[in-house]
């Protein structure tokens with residue numbers, strides 16, 4: 333059995349990972365990193381720790397749905413020690429330093445980073461690239477909606493969708509991204525890509541990429557209706573990444589897209 337180590341094990345998705353792994357025939361929970369208190373019943377012999385080294389030593393692969401500072405501690409442990417285990421990183425909201433650490437860690441162990449672990453969003457990214465390139469005159473606007481507890485904005489998925497749109501048009505997203513409109517801001521500029529966030533209730537995750545022109549528009553939408561979509565997607569790619577060479581992989585590599 334593959335022993336999975338979980339960072340963010342007490343969280344909304346981490347908790348589902350524990351449930352999904354209890355029903356998996358190839359993988360089980362080997363160890364959990366606990367920051368606060370673990371109240372959930374764990375399988376017998378699960379290693380419970382607040383030490384990233386112990387977590388790594390007790391696991392064959394790590395799945396991380398946590399917070400940027402927690403992922404940073406995991407990555408730092410690997411970069412400073414020069415060894416570790418394959419990583420599946422799903423946490424969003426990283427700063428530049430944390431993004432660099434991800435790249436450094438991927439020179440030591442295989443790392444798959446995906447801002448969204450669903451098959452649907454992986455395909456949506458491709459559709460957005462195609463539509464953005466083909467419909468070159470259309471205005472691109474992205475809206476994401478999430479539950480009231482989400483702490484980062486805009487979502488990692490929305491930023492990844494925006495990157496696909498910008499890259500397809502040879503634009504630098506940092507230069508063209510708009511994150512708010514308020515007051516007499518002037519007319520929309522041709523290349524800008526707005527990424528707007530709504531928060532409320534228990535919305536699992538909804539992303540809409542609109543391409544608007546005079547006389548017609550297209551809206552490409554993905555809605556996650558269950559958080560298990562993410563936990564099960566992460567378990568699938570965790571099985572795939574074991575045995576791979578150190579490198580930064582995308583979810584498309586794992587899904588063969």
Ligand SMILES: NC(=O)C1=CN([C@@H]2O[C@H](COP(=O)(O)OP(=O)(O)OC[C@H]3O[C@@H](n4cnc5c(N)ncnc54)[C@H](OP(=O)(O)O)[C@@H]3O)[C@@H](O)[C@H]2O)C=CC1
Nearest residue numbers: 340342343344345367368397398399402422424447448449
């Ligand atoms: N890529 C994808 O498909 C998806 C990504 N996500 C991302 O995953 C992350 C987690 O989401 P979600 O489960 O909803 O969040 P939660 O807030 O429910 O869970 C966060 C987890 O991280 C732990 N944590 C927080 N701070 C620290 C810290 N300083 N050190 C160690 N552990 C810490 C929490 O522990 P404690 O309970 O003790 O506070 C908790 O276990 C977010 O970044 C979210 O955007 C979410 C869904 C899908």
Ligand SMILES: O=C(O)C1=N[C@H](C(=O)O)C[C@H](O)C1
Nearest residue numbers: 424447448482487488489537
């Ligand atoms: O925090 C969440 O819930 C989600 N976060 C991810 C993101 O920021 O894109 C993925 C998903 O939309 C749910």
